[in-house]
Amino acid sequence: MPRETLHIVARAIARAGTESRVREQFEALVEPTRAEPGCLSYELFVHEENPAEFLFVQEYQDEAAFDAHLASAHITAMLEVVLPLLAEPPDIRRYRRLSYSA
Amino acid sequence: MPRETLHIVARAIARAGTESRVREQFEALVEPTRAEPGCLSYELFVHEENPAEFLFVQEYQDEAAFDAHLASAHITAMLEVVLPLLAEPPDIRRYRRLSYSA
Numbered sequence: 001m002p003r004e005t006l007h008i009v010a011r012a013i014a015r016a017g018t019e020s021r022v023r024e025q026f027e028a029l030v031e032p033t034r035a036e037p038g039c040l041s042y043e044l045f046v047h048e049e050n051p052a053e054f055l056f057v058q059e060y061q062d063e064a065a066f067d068a069h070l071a072s073a074h075i076t077a078m079l080e081v082v083l084p085l086l087a088e089p090p091d092i093r094r095y096r097r098l099s100y101s102a
Numbered sequence: 103m104p105r106e107t108l109h110i111v112a113r114a115i116a117r118a119g120t121e122s123r124v125r126e127q128f129e130a131l132v133e134p135t136r137a138e139p140g141c142l143s144y145e146l147f148v149h150e151e152n153p154a155e156f157l158f159v160q161e162y163q164d165e166a167a168f169d170a171h172l173a174s175a176h177i178t179a180m181l182e183v184v185l186p187l188l189a190e191p192p193d194i195r196r197y198r199r200l201s202y203s204a
Contacts, residue, residue, distance in 0.1 A: 007147055009111075009157060023200070030201040045109055045197035055111060055197055057159055095147035095157055098125070099132040 005040060006066050007095040008058040018085040019051045025082050026054055032074040033058075038065020052087070107142060108168050109197040110160040120187040121153045127184045128156055134176040135160075140167020154189070 014022035026044055033042045038061040047053035060066040069075060116124035128146055135144045142161040149155035162168040171177060 009147075009159075027200055042201065043199060044201040045111075045199055048196040048198055053195075054200075055195075057111075093155075093157075094150040096150055097145060097147055098129055098156075099144065099146040 004096065006060040006062060007097055008056070008060070008066065009093050009095060010056040010058070011091040012054045012056075012082070013087040014052040014054070015085055015087045016052065022054065022082055022085050023051075025078050026056075029074055029078055032072070033069060036065065036069055036072065038062065038068060106198065108162040108164060109199055110158070110162070110168065111195050111197060112158040112160070113193040114156045114158075114184070115189040116154040116156070117187055117189045118154065124156065124184055124187050125153075127180050128158075131176055131180055134174070135171060138167065138171055138174065140164065140170060 012022070012026075023046065030042060030044055033039055039058070040061060041057070041059040043057045045055040045057070047055070058069075060069065114124070114128075125148065132144060132146055135141055140163040142163060143159070144161075145159045147157040147159070149157070160171075162171065
């Protein structure tokens with residue numbers, strides 16, 4: 001059995017008119033988050049037909065690594081700007097992987 | 103700009119009591135789907151606190167590859183068993199990646 005890691009999938013919907021500001025803020029997270037020592041994978045997506053819907057697919061080494069991510073300067077600065085621009089609170093879910101790469 | 107691929111995120115919720123049957127059906131998809139020539143990535147997750155909630159995070163080379171996946175024998179056989187066991191229709195969304203690996 002491979003080591004268990006933490007998988008987080010977060011969806012955020014920008015209010016109409018704020019899509020490009022939210023997108024810029026989200027895109028700016030990619031590089032510093034990937035540089036966190038406990039971050040194993042961090043991908044940002046936008047819905048094909050809805051430019052307001054963003055999805056982060058993330059993997060962290062363990063709970064401490066995810067806590068460090070949430071407490072990072074890049075996340076706290078982003079939240080201050082972005083939270084008021086969202087149409088609803090972000091939907092953040094935690095998963096365990098059932099499929100393991102061969 | 104890297105080549106655009108097709109990203110699909112599918113969520114399915116099993117009806118109470120059918121979680122393990124649904125999970126077996128989903129787990130059985132991983133190997134044959136990864137063997138499809140146009141499938142670049144196929145991961146299956148289960149929600150940490152809800153054993154009825156499953157998530158597939160998928161990447162295909164192009165539209166034709168995704169069409170071939172949907173028409174495959176392993177998908178059609180699975181759907182016949184699983185669709186009646188789901189609490190609601192599966193939520194299947196298409197995304198473009200904004201983050202590219204360095």
